[in-house]
Amino acid sequence: xxxxxxxxxxxLRDGEHWDLMIEHGDALxxxxxxxxxxxxxxxxxxxxxxxDHRRAYLEYEGDISGGRGAVRxxxxxxxxxxxxxxxxxxxLAEGSRLSGRFRLETTDGESWSLAADxxxxxxxxxxxxxxxxxxxxxVANDR
Numbered sequence: 001x002x003x004x005x006x007x008x009x010x011x012l013r014d015g016e017h018w019d020l021m022i023e024h025g026d027a028l029x030x031x032x033x034x035x036x037x038x039x040x041x042x043x044x045x046x047x048x049x050x051x052d053h054r055r056a057y058l059e060y061e062g063d064i065s066g067g068r069g070a071v072r073x074x075x076x077x078x079x080x081x082x083x084x085x086x087x088x089x090x091x092l093a094e095g096s097r098l099s100g101r102f103r104l105e106t107t108d109g110e111s112w113s114l115a116a117d118x119x120x121x122x123x124x125x126x127x128x129x130x131x132x133x134x135x136x137x138x139v140a141n142d143r
Contacts, residue, residue: 005079005093006058009036012069019057019071020047020104020114022079022091027052029081029089031104031112036074037097037122047104047112075123097123 003023010017010032018036021028031047063070077095084090089104100120106112116122 003079003081004058005075005077005091005095005098006073007033007036007075007095007097008057008061008071009074010064010069010071013067018074019050019053021053021057022081022089023055023058024052024081024084026055028055028057029084031114033114037114039122042122044113044115047114048110049104049106049112095123099123 005020005022006028008019008021010019018033020031020033022030030050030053032050034046035042037043037045057071058076061071061073075095075097077093077098079094080092082090082092082101086109087106090101091103092101093099098120099122101117102114102120103117104112104114
């Protein structure tokens with residue numbers, strides 16, 4: 001796998017979300033997740049496609065300028081996009097939390113969903129920096 005991905009926990013004054021970013025060319029394709037992927041029962045997760053981000057976020061943790069909160073990495077690793085259309089992104093991921101085949105899909109262009117293919121694993125225990133070695137649960141069936 002030649003590209004990378006990262007999941008950042010984004011804390012704001014009025015809430016929180018998780019940003020899934022997948023390297024694609026000179027930018028990061030980015031989806032905002034309502035909750036973190038933790039354990040096989042956490043999928044599917046509601047998501048929203050947001051603007052591409054700079055590749056610097058692959059390594060960045062800390063405050064975001066303009067009072068837009070702070071980010072902390074909860075997973076990172078290698079990724080490979082295997083299908084990319086206006087309504088679907090299928091990718092392979094090998095990180096400390098996500099491992100296997102995953103897909104982001106939309107039917108209306110606004111509401112997205114992150115799901116895993118059968119045999120993929122989703123880390124059960126979040127790490128402080130995406131390098132945890134917590135337990136992983138295998139996704140038993142394709143949802």
